[in-house]
Amino acid sequence: MTALDTSPRLDDPDLAFQSLVEAHRDLTPEQSRRLDARLVLLLANHIGSITVLREAIAAAQETGWDVAEAKP
Amino acid sequence: MPAFEPPHYPFRPPIDDGARHSVVVAGGGLVGLTAALDLARRGQRVVVLDDDDTVSTGSRAICFAKRTLEIYDRLGIGAAIREKGTTWNTGKVFFGEREVYGFDLLPESGHRNPAFVNLQQYYVEHWLVEACLATGLVDLRWKHRVAGIVNGADGVTLMIETPAGNYSLTTDWLLACDGARSLVRELLGLAFVGKVFRDRFLIADVVMHADFPPERRFWFEPPFHRGGSVLLHRQADDVWRIDFQLGWDADPEAEREPERVAARVRAMLGPAIPFELEWVSIYTFRCRRIEKFRHGRTIFLGDAAHQVSPFGARGGNGGVQDADNLGWKLDAVLRAEAPATLLESYDTERIPAADENILNSARSTDFITPKSEAARAYRDAVLELAARHDFARPLVNSGRLSRPAVLRNSPLSTPDEAPWPEGAPLGATAPDAPLDKGFLLDRTDRNGFTLLVFGEGAPEPVPGVKRVDVPAEGVAAQRYGAGAGDTVLLRPDQHIAARWRRCDAAAIRGARNRALGRVA
Ligand SMILES: Cc1cc2nc3c(=O)[nH]c(=O)nc-3n(C[C@H](O)[C@H](O)[C@H](O)COP(=O)(O)OP(=O)(O)OC[C@H]3O[C@@H](n4cnc5c(N)ncnc54)[C@H](O)[C@@H]3O)c2cc1C
Numbered sequence: 001m002t003a004l005d006t007s008p009r010l011d012d013p014d015l016a017f018q019s020l021v022e023a024h025r026d027l028t029p030e031q032s033r034r035l036d037a038r039l040v041l042l043l044a045n046h047i048g049s050i051t052v053l054r055e056a057i058a059a060a061q062e063t064g065w066d067v068a069e070a071k072p
Numbered sequence: 073m074p075a076f077e078p079p080h081y082p083f084r085p086p087i088d089d090g091a092r093h094s095v096v097v098a099g100g101g102l103v104g105l106t107a108a109l110d111l112a113r114r115g116q117r118v119v120v121l122d123d124d125d126t127v128s129t130g131s132r133a134i135c136f137a138k139r140t141l142e143i144y145d146r147l148g149i150g151a152a153i154r155e156k157g158t159t160w161n162t163g164k165v166f167f168g169e170r171e172v173y174g175f176d177l178l179p180e181s182g183h184r185n186p187a188f189v190n191l192q193q194y195y196v197e198h199w200l201v202e203a204c205l206a207t208g209l210v211d212l213r214w215k216h217r218v219a220g221i222v223n224g225a226d227g228v229t230l231m232i233e234t235p236a237g238n239y240s241l242t243t244d245w246l247l248a249c250d251g252a253r254s255l256v257r258e259l260l261g262l263a264f265v266g267k268v269f270r271d272r273f274l275i276a277d278v279v280m281h282a283d284f285p286p287e288r289r290f291w292f293e294p295p296f297h298r299g300g301s302v303l304l305h306r307q308a309d310d311v312w313r314i315d316f317q318l319g320w321d322a323d324p325e326a327e328r329e330p331e332r333v334a335a336r337v338r339a340m341l342g343p344a345i346p347f348e349l350e351w352v353s354i355y356t357f358r359c360r361r362i363e364k365f366r367h368g369r370t371i372f373l374g375d376a377a378h379q380v381s382p383f384g385a386r387g388g389n390g391g392v393q394d395a396d397n398l399g400w401k402l403d404a405v406l407r408a409e410a411p412a413t414l415l416e417s418y419d420t421e422r423i424p425a426a427d428e429n430i431l432n433s434a435r436s437t438d439f440i441t442p443k444s445e446a447a448r449a450y451r452d453a454v455l456e457l458a459a460r461h462d463f464a465r466p467l468v469n470s471g472r473l474s475r476p477a478v479l480r481n482s483p484l485s486t487p488d489e490a491p492w493p494e495g496a497p498l499g500a501t502a503p504d505a506p507l508d509k510g511f512l513l514d515r516t517d518r519n520g521f522t523l524l525v526f527g528e529g530a531p532e533p534v535p536g537v538k539r540v541d542v543p544a545e546g547v548a549a550q551r552y553g554a555g556a557g558d559t560v561l562l563r564p565d566q567h568i569a570a571r572w573r574r575c576d577a578a579a580i581r582g583a584r585n586r587a588l589g590r591v592a
């Protein structure tokens with residue numbers, strides 16, 4: 001079974017967060033967006049499962065606060 | 073020099089006001105002519121009404137896919153298309169200043185036809201007209217415009233306008249092939265719903281003697297056309313098709329100006345290559361269909377029934393497959409070999425096919441014309457990644473080539489009794505393969521059913537089914553996932569209707585009956 005694993009899995013969460021933020025240093029919003037897009041595509045391919053990808057998209061959509069507040 | 077001079081076919085004044093015919097085709101375009109030829113080759117008389125007196129203006133559909141070529145082989149014009157058209161296997165994708173990657177489609181051997189041939193639509197229509205006339209059964213009426221319709225339960229009555237006055241005809245069956253702006257569809261009040269894409273494209277047919285290789289080139293935002301995409305394709309007679317994406321705000325009238333078009337082409341080709349403009353058109357996209365294709369005795373085919381964006385060449389190819397699907401069924405109904413309810417399967421089979429074409433061409437369009445900042449970021453990210461990483465190349469979508477529909481869950485198919493894990497699935501079009509120094513598809517019955525018998529094993533002959541023996545090992549066996557003793561039943565349109573590990577004449581008769589809609 002492939003399913004999105006949302007348990008804590010990163011062995012160095014602080015370094016992971018720091019790496020993502022640092023990758024965007026000095027980028028314009030447009031460059032940042034494109035970097036994120038490349039990153040998402042690389043990771044999506046690494047995962048290699050459309051099911052997991054779509055579960056991740058759904059999980060991301062559900063957790064956005066603006067989105068949650070807009071729901072009836 | 074362009075070798076093609078558009079023919080003007082003779083107008084004949086009406087002589088049969090009030091007559092009744094069995095089949096009338098409204099619209100003598102690519103699809104109407106294909107449908108008429110298909111029926112005539114099966115021995116049916118057909119009247120074709122067309123409001124014009126010539127073939128397609130401009131190249132329009134240029135990319136004829138393998139399945140279409142197979143259908144045209146069956147109808148006798150495949151060789152002419154292959155000979156005149158150009159075939160390409162390689163292509164390049166550019167983004168900005170840079171080449172992102174090149175591809176080679178490496179054609180699979182052992183098929184009569186390549187994956188596609190590029191040829192201007194007018195050539196194909198011209199040969200269809202000649203082939204229709206050669207049957208002696210197609211009554212082509214140029215400048216006969218359908219202007220009114222009464223879609224009755226017992227027949228369809230048409231009001232027809234001609235330069236020599238108006239008349240009316242009644243027909244058992246009306247095939248509405250009158251194109252994207254179908255008047256028949258409008259007169260019947262059928263909603264044509266779907267998506268309009270807010271973008272404009274400029275199409276130019278350019279005559280030039282350049283020694284570019286005959287490959288497909290697609291540019292995203294090239295330096296010579298900032299902010300848009302450009303597609304270059306080769307056709308016959310040194311005619312090249314160039315598509316420029318102009319954006320929604322472009323002024324169609326101004327963009328059509330030859331000077332302006334020439335300037336765009338010059339910017340692309342450079343000053344050293346002389347060229348002439350043969351045809352220019354500005355278009356917008358729509359992806360939509362009518363809800364049902366059959367309305368009593370009126371049946372819609374081609375652009376009259378569904379419309380797609382040109383990326384992926386699904387308009388022309390999809391319409392030809394409509395004709396392929398309907399021809400044998402209508403013929404069987406007209407011969408009283410099948411009940412009229414068989415025609416319901418035209419909807420069951422062709423609507424999912426149209427939806428697949430709409431989905432594919434809408435996705436291509438969304439890639440080429442991003443609708444939001446995020447979509448653009450992803451699109452550009454794919455192109456950037458594709459320059460370095462193989463994995464991103466399949467994500468680049470500049471048009472997915474038209475493939476024949478697999479008729480999954482068709483009521484006409486007999487479900488497999490035994491597992492059939494390999495080869496083409498039930499409902500697919502029959503794969504071609506080398507056979508006895510020729511090709512398998514050429515051996516199938518042009519008008520009826522065909523039974524492929526692999527290796528030994530000889531079920532008794534069944535009337536209405538042509539038997540073709542195929543070796544139990546080799547390319548054909550592989551493509552069908554078949555071995556010694558297996559049999560595969562093909563419909564008259566070459567789709568796989570049934571297959572067995574062991575079968576007898578009763579099973580074959582049963583499957584044929586079912587494919588003819590005789591089973592309740
Ligand atoms: C600019 C352009 C570019 C295209 N490029 C491609 C491409 O690259 N690849 C591709 O696959 N497709 C392409 N297409 C689409 C393709 O040309 C169509 O899908 C195809 O022509 C559909 O065939 P059809 O017979 O259904 O309609 P049409 O070819 O439009 O034929 C309709 C016919 O009906 C006749 N007619 C209309 N109204 C009446 C009436 N009231 N009475 C009698 N006759 C009537 C017309 O004169 C015409 O002959 C393109 C289309 C356009 C406009």
